[in-house]
Amino acid sequence: MKQRHLVVVSAGLSQPSSTRLLADQLSAAAVRAAAQLGVTLDVQVIELRDLAHDITDHMLTGFAKPALKQAQDSVAAADALITVTPVFTASYSGLYKSFFDVLEKDTLADKPVLLAATAGTARHSLVLEHALRPLFAYLRATVIPTAVFAASDDWGANSVEGPLRARIDRAAAELAREIEHREPATVTDPFALTTSFEDLMKNL
Structure with a gap:
């Protein structure tokens, strides 16, 4: 089994919140979808509420x-x-935007990202297309095709196992496929020497 690391960023302000509930359902679905492709996902959740002052x-x-x-x-x-x-x-919330504002340049370049949002009414569903998708396009992330929106009505007993569940599973499957065909992420140390000490001495 391949081992990969999935980070979930939740910007919900209340505890508990529908934002965190959706985040948990998406990550659980991604874990299941990835397992079917031979990938084990290690999941880490970042609650921005806890980092608000630091941000x-x-x-x-x-x-x-x-x-x-x-x-x-x-x-x-x-x-x-x-x-x-x-x-x-x-x-999107100011806290959500501020977190991505304080990431280092190119942090999200070519990184697969699944976008999701919650609101009280379905009238806000286009926020995924007119706000979130342009933001992550600017950050040069690889945004998967299916984004997930959940309004208050989607959390009813019938809805969770109906249309919302279908959107969650479809998005999770797309993310899992994107993860499966990629090599593990690598982070370059900006302070690492790219030239040996001997080569540096030759240029003196």
Whole structure:
């Protein structure tokens, strides 16, 4: 079995939240889909609510505190991401956007990302296309075709096993296929020497 690392970024503000519930269902479906392809997914969840103060401090000072730095490093080392945001004022939340603002340049370049959002009404479902997809296109992530939106009505007993379940399973299968055919993610140390000491001496 191949071993890969999946990071789930949840921007829900309440505890519990429908955002985290959707994140958990998506990650569980991705684990099942990946297992069918011979891939074991190690899942790590990052709750942005717990990092809110650190994110703000980073934006003001340019320095990441240990918890935020660990989250940034986890995203950089991930083989794939699932990101879920609540919808505020017809777009992603400020906390969600701020987290991706403080990632290092090119962190998400060519990284598979599954996009998802939650809101009180289905009228906000287009946020996936007019806000989230352009954001991750700018970050040069590889966004899988199916995004998942869940309104309050989708959490009814019949809905969870109906249309929402179908969207979750389809998106998870697409993400699993994207992970399966890729090599494990690698992180380049910006301070690592790319030239040996002997070669440096030759140029003196």
